[in-house]
Amino acid sequence: MSQSSNAPATSADGTLHIEPALVVDGANSQWDLSCDVLVIGFGAAGASAALAAQKTGAKVIVADRFDGGGASAKSGGIVYAGGGTPHQKKAGYEDTPEEMFKYLRMETGDSVTEPTLRQFCEDSRGLIEWLESMGANFESSAPPPKTSYPKDGIYLYYSGNEAVAEYAAVAKPAPRGHRTRGSWLSGKAMFEFLRAEVSRVGINTMTQTAVRRLITDKDGKVLGAELWQLTPGSKEAIQHDKLIQKAEKVFNFVPAWADSLRAKARAIEMAHAKPLRARANKGVILSAGGFIFNREMVAKYAPKYKMTMRLGTAGCDGSGIRLGQSVGAVADKLNHVSAWRFINPPIAWPKGIAINTKGERFCNEQVYGAKLGVEMCEFHDGKAWLILDKKLRKIAIREALFGGLWFFQSVPALLLMLLAKRGKTAQELGNKLGIDGAAFGRTIDAYNNAITNNTADPLLKSNDYRAALDTKLYALDIGAHMSCPAITLGGLRVDEKTGGVLNANGTTIPGLYAAGRTAIGVASNRYVSGLSLADCLWSGRRAGNTAANS
Structure with a gap:
């Protein structure tokens, strides 16, 4: 059988060419x-x-x-599972397939029909058992936190919006992120x-x-x-594997180089x-x-x-x-x-506010990072800033340096804080960001006044994640162009x-x-x-x- 003549010999990024059936x-x-x-x-x-x-x-x-x-x-090796898994029960959390269903219905919408989602939830405990029958282990040794990815030793955690007020009002919260035991990304x-x-x-x-x-x-x-x-073991196969392995290591840092490596690997496929x-x-x-x-x-x-x-x-x-x-x-x-724009950890970050190009808050900062990222990309042109004051920034820097975070959490956090624009007033900082400083100032005043007056946050952020902002402000660029995975x-x-x-x-x-x-x-x-x-x-x-x- 000869090679198909209509398949291109090269590709800019190594994408596989698909031919008609x-x-x-x-x-x-x-x-x-x-x-x-x-x-x-x-x-x-x-x-x-x-x-x-x-x-x-x-x-x-x-x-x-x-x-x-x-x-x-x-991936992080996290399996979303609930309905009363042994690991949930051992940690002291009650969960049922019905509570899992009610929560996921809010998250998934019409992605699948109700009977299918219910079946997914009913099968959830069995899925964990099936994986454990092959040797996987999800046993956790610490209370479940709210974080983008837990530390080693923590293998059960709140991996979504379960504890956020608007979700908790519908479905009883329970941690359902079952991380496979292992070091680093599982x-x-x-x-x-x-x-x-x-x-x-x-x-x-x-x-x-x-x-x-x-x-x-x-x-x-x-x-x-x-x-x-x-051909298995051939020099072409070995070279192909080396190119792909190198591309996988560098694509987060120099994507253009990674694409060129993939293109070379694809050329080997096409020729050999x-x-x-x-x-x-x-x-x-x-x-x-x-x-x-x-x-x-x-x-x-x-x-x-x-x-x-x-x-x-x-x-x-x-x-x-x-x-x-x-x-x-x-x-x-x-x-x-x-699109994943996580602002926890550091745990002080969600106490600030995320604003768009109009100087307005657009999302509850407490929510899961993918909800924040999608809101930013879908409705705000992928542009947003996280506003902290001097006190919150100092606490966050300390956690990033000494809080035992993963490097992919601590290093980007430190860089964003070091590169942050700063201003003594909302007007001054707004001018540096190229946004309406007066509107930005009204946003901060409304946020602070709600805290001072002990009234509910307009975007339903929990009190634990609220802190009045002082006058010395920092704006961290959290836009989609700033290493936002998708x-x-x-x-x-x-x-x-x-x-x-x-x-x-x-x-x-x-x-x-x-x-x-x-x-x-x-x-x-x-x-x-x-x-x-x-x-x-x-x-x-x-x-x-x-x-x-x-």
């Missing part, structure tokens, strides 16, 4: 590989799908363009349990194997896919990968992540987030979504992005009972399923820490079960 005569076509279920993408969703399918007795092949793990292995530790289980049960995993197109019959049924694999046709007798599962690394897709579908920092890996280039679209699948919610949330429409991919008529495409961020799921409207990973695991198992039993 290959239509074959299913009865007479020749295949290099055969399986029951072919899983494309080996992150949390792909691993879960493969394990679920294999458990039914299905023969499974997993293909990943790189070495597996994807964004899941780069995503890799969690994924390695999945990888080890995939290996233990004998699932065929093909790494450095890209899928550039699906294969269908004349009626549109997905029969399999065309895989392009670098060998094609293989893989037949999937029961189904193909797309689980290749989102598209935050595909800047063309971001510019087209979510332009308000172009200035954010990409969070994930090179595999998050929308290839799974584009493969689905190549056979008539419909994508939705592609404009939904989670992930995409939209994907292919699927049948919520099966994970089967839907076409424009709302009917399933035979032989095709999707999971994780390649698909619409629980986290496709809004995100709280651990919800995407939990959805990847849950939807992956759903797709694997259904495909294997089709």
Whole structure:
């Protein structure tokens, strides 16, 4: 089989080229590989799908363009789970699937139907048990805090807006962020349990194997896919891996260089990968992540987030979504992005106020960072400042230096405080920011007066997070251009009972399923820490079960 002639030889950022589906005569076509279920993408969703399918007795092949793990292995390893897990009970918190549902209904909106969300909540405790059966551990040794990411030793925490007044009024608060025990970011530790289980049960995993197109019959049924694999152990494969590993290390600091490294890796794929046709007798599962690394897709579908920092890996280039679209699948919610602007820790920061270019508060500073980030990007052009006074700034600097924070919390906090603009009055600081100083002054007066008069905060911030601001003020630039990480949330429409991919008529495409961020799921409207990973695991198992039993 020769390399497709219409695939470009180079790419500016290493994005995988997806070709139109290959239509074959299913009865007479020749295949290099055969399986029951072919899983494309080996992150949390792909691993879960493969394990679920294999458990039914299905023969499974997993293909990943790189070495597996994807964004899941780069994550904090947090699984959003509740309903009364053993770890919640041990920490003294009562929770039920109903309370979890009421909270998530507020966060997720119409991302999935009510029955699906209820099922997700009912299955939550079992998801934790399933992970622990593979060796994962979520045991915590300290009370759950409210933070962007907890310290080692703390593996249960409030990972969303559960304790914020407007949410607590609807659903009884409980910590549901279950962080996999491990040092540093726990995503890799969690994924390695999945990888080890995939290996233990004998699932065929093909790494450095890209899928550039699906294969269908004349009626549109997905029969399999065309895989392009670098010869394992070859010098090209080794060089490809080195380029990707280097790109992953530097993309937060010099993204242009990282993109050039990915482009070189892609050129190796195009020149040296060998094609293989893989037949999937029961189904193909797309689980290749989102598209935050595909800047063309971001510019087209979510332009308000172009200035954010990409969070994930090179595999998050929308290839799974584009493969689905190549056979008539419909994508939705592609404009939904989670942008993370955390202002806790330091714990003194939320006591200040976040303002927009009009000098007005626009969000309760106590809320989860993704809510603040999305409000900023969606409605305020990605521009915002956090206003502190001298006292709050001093407390925050002390915590950043000596409070035992993670470096990705302390270093950016210190830089923002050192680079902050300052003014003795709101008018003076407003002039430096290029905003209406008089309006800014009225905002501060209203904030302070509510505290002095012991009246409720207009944006419902809790009293514990309120502090009257003095006259010497500091403005920290917390805009989207200041290292604001983001992930995409939209994907292919699927049948919520099966994970089967839907076409424009709302009917399933035979032989095709999707999971994780390649698909619409629980986290496709809004995100709280651990919800995407939990959805990847849950939807992956759903797709694997259904495909294997089709």
